[in-house]
Amino acid sequence: MRRNPGTDLNTDIFADIHINTPAVERRAATLPARRSLKKEHQAAWLLNAVRCIDLTTLAGDDTEDRVARLCAKARQPIAPDLLEAVGVTGLTTGAVCVYPTMVAAAKRALGNSGIPVASVATGFPAGLMPLDLRLAEIRYAVDQGADEIDIVISRGLALRGEWSALYDEIRAMKEACGQARMKAILATGELKSLENVARASHVAMQAGSDWIKTSTGKEGVNATLPVSLVMCRAIRDHQAMTGHKVAFKPAGGLRTAKDALNWQILMKEELGRDWLDPDLFRIGASSLLGDLERQISHHVTGRYAAAHRLAIA
């Protein structure tokens, strides 16, 4: 299984960084139009998006029953008759993502399906807790059986440019994860500039994050294509410098099949085909699966199914 060992902190690589925001926005704006996907290819891309979803519930009123239903959906995300029609078997989502107190229920519900359980931790979503409590929360989630841990970075450290302190925190979090793989949520909507997004991406990767992730889903601005483009370029640079592939997870506000296609195009164009696999790419989403299933159904039947025909994602 792919892991990022990290490196020593190296702030020299972003000391003089300047990002041409209009150029990034122009490039991001051209991505959706870049591939006119043929119909049969479009279905394959939609199915691949399902494979890459971190199917998420992160609500204050989550219950074990809701998590069990989510896990049933993760095991069988698309109606069997539709899958049969496109000749696909054994399709599951990439993972389920829950709060730490729901990890045990998720593990039970997923049984031996092989679907990983991701847990948010470190005082998600704000991260405004003493470090020892944030580390204890990671250890709790791992003890409960979490396979992956989604940590949040301290936005204050990033905004004040305290990169060494940020690096040390993330390193300590990675250590607390033990065998679990770690995603670092940058909460890019709160980082004020694309330069800060690039700097935080590098620090998180140098500190050993296996994924960098855009957002918690709770910020005012969540995943956008320009921010994702900057993060992907940082991943590319990190690979060029260290030889290690770091995964990417856009999350927050991704609800439509078109979103899923756009972000996959971004992966393919910026990072290459390897980043179309759940090992290197996940889409964090609580309400994307419904539209993916609707579009796959349309591909199979030629018309849109009534909402009640499709399970609620």
Ligand SMILES: O=C[C@H](O)COP(=O)(O)O
């Ligand atoms: O990590 C995943 C996000 O919390 C999901 O955000 P969403 O509810 O906007 O899909």
